[in-house]
Amino acid sequence: MNAKAAKTQPSSPLDKAEFKAAIVKHLHCTLGTDENKANNHAWWKATCAAIQAQVLEGLRKTQKSHYFNDTRAVHYFSAEFLMGRLLSNNLQNLGLFDVASGALKELGVEITDIMEEEPDMALGNGGLGRLAACFIDSLATMELPAIGYGIHYEHGLFRQEIKSGAQIERPDSWRDYGNPWEICRPESIQEVPLFGYVETKYGESGRIQKEWHPGSIVKGIPWDIPVVGYEGKTVNVLRLWQSDSSDYFNWDVFNAGGYVDAQRENVQAETISKVLYPNDETEAGKELRLIQQYFFCSCSLKDIIRRYKRAHGDDWSRFADQVVIQLNDTHPAIAIPELMRILVDRAELDWDQAWGISTKVFAYTNHTLLPEALEKWPARMIEKILPRHLEIIYEINHRFMAEVDKKWPSDNRIKAKLSIIEEGNEKMVRMGHLSVIGSFAVNGVAEMHSRLVKSDLFPEFDALWPGKLTNVTNGITPRRWLKACNPELSKLIDKKIGSDWPKDLYKLEALEKYADNKAFQKQFMQVKLNNKQLLADEIRESLDIEVDVNAIFDVQIKRLHEYKRQHLNLLHIMALYRRLLENPDYDMVPRVFIFGAKAAPGYKLAKDIIYAINKVADKINNDPRVNNKIKVVFLPNYRVSLAEKMIPASDVSEQISTAGKEASGTGNMKLALNGAITVGTLDGANVEIAEEVGDDNIFIFGLTVEEVHELKEKGYKPYDYYYRDPEIKAVLDWLETDYFTPGKPGALVSIKQSLLDHGDQYMVLADFRSYCDAQIAIDEAYRDKARWAKMAIINTAKMGKFTSDRSIKDYVERIWKLSPCKIEN
């Protein structure tokens, strides 16, 4: 085939002229505008439409290949997918970035400008949702048959504004002007029953039959987002369900003369997928949240079963060979009784057969040990919304209790501990227990976390089923988190060691031998400086603060939570400020402390900490006595696209959670990959990062998990630290004055109270001194330019383990047992 003929094939990569023509065509025919009138938004949409044609061709071929090969597939169930923007990612993965950028340039448009037009798809809160997004990128890249299932929220995570220092939440409207990536699939709509009652019937054979008569039925409309693998061969889908009123149900009400009631039903049904719950690490316990969870699980299971039946008819014997479902935390745990209901009530399998299938299908990932984040639902609430599911949960529990009794005869204490039902004033259903019992594999997300899942959270389950509880350490996609977000560093790496690292991140190890090379150090640090300049520009534009790019850029970006200890960082900043006021010659490397964090709207202290950071920032940034040695910057509305600008510009990565509290962390991996040095506790994946980079290339401080336990046992007394350490006392007392909040004394006092009167649950004061020492060590290291450059290079070089491709490989080999599927033309 000659070159010309090859180009006529829709899926062959476009060249610049063709790309240009495609953009212009979409500008004219899809958007109804032209080159003279088009604004950046129109150019963005036209560019997306131009590549979407290619993407859809890949999607069609992928689905065809999967169908004809009758592949086993993983179904990743997650209430959150934090996708961010897709244009640059899709262009990178298709290998079209330079082509597109050149084509646009000839049309008089800067690609970086139009990329800014894309709203983030913020359908998640933080690490858990972003992990899901990285995983589906890896699954497609590794040519694995996979589908992501979730909720098509109309409003994603709120947009954060800062007014007079305080967080204000504004609705996020990512779809207001249309989303060029998604495709509606009305042919695959599902119906979801809710409420009502269960009827017990006796079948012909004397078999007891249960029939659920729902009180309401809602419709699930699927929207597909293509997920383009790197090098563009496999294009999987993320299928997100939007709720709507069911035609059938509402016509009934309507015909009965209930026009107004019919409208009310409409509103209720649509409400289900209206908004993402903005809670990170806390269970909300709200009826609507349970309905959301059931809604997307029910739609997704029916979708899977429809696809299975198309190939295998009513023969259920191969279902577990074809289908594996990964539960991303307990949010989709209700899928377990839902599958049992379908198998027992609908397919009329007997219980043991159904349970045999179900427990070969589900696997569960635990993402937290924090008690307040372990989901529990009032049994009464489940009974009201899902009456049949509660019966099934009781049956699962009844049979499980018999198994427990065999292992620990007549031990009621163990039974109470392991029961899915927590007895008390109000009977509660423990979704973690249900997930462990209903799954064939359970994993934590970092070595240390998985060890604690076994030893502290579920020790009896580990004894009952040895080997079921395991570890898969988290990872991040290097396509988004290095190649796309840090193009300059990527090009430097390409030049030095070749360009196959995005698919095989261990290749970065080849950089290690240049860690001492002066010329390479210079190039590496020049890229860092350029990235810092870009971020400095952004900071000036958004906050009107001037920062010095020669200062250390010290970054803490993550949800605001006491356990993550942004207030430890803040207390240290205040201590530095105080040292400078007491001694203007205090010797320190100038530092810019940069924060990005959203607080859950109902989390008072978290919002107080944001307020305090902003107030302290105002004071320090405008105090001439500081002489620009410290700047404090709180960048509002932290989100994926902002992370992509902050991470390449960071020198220091703050990973300072109380040991034992951060299950893994993934921001730690992204920052280290981009050459930032971690200051961190021995918590979550920090432990494994330290193992990879070595003790000389990370700043570890603070209590270990064991020491935290010991101190708690012994009785932790934060006041002891307050009275013993004058600097701690001074900064805490400072919070009570109106120094940072003129005219409003006490506006910051809740932080002091939490650390003294409320017992300092997260041991901020216990770790304060050791944290300060680590910061001094950082200053010292940074002063030695060659040493710092070497550390930064080694951090990048040693991040191979933390590609999400490695995580997915672990899941595939140890849990999912999947094979890749080559995509045929």
Ligand code: NTF
């Ligand atoms: C989060 N868990 C953990 O807090 C992070 O440490 C971890 O990196 C991510 O999951 C991804 O595994 C949650 O958000 C939740 F919901 F489980 F609390």
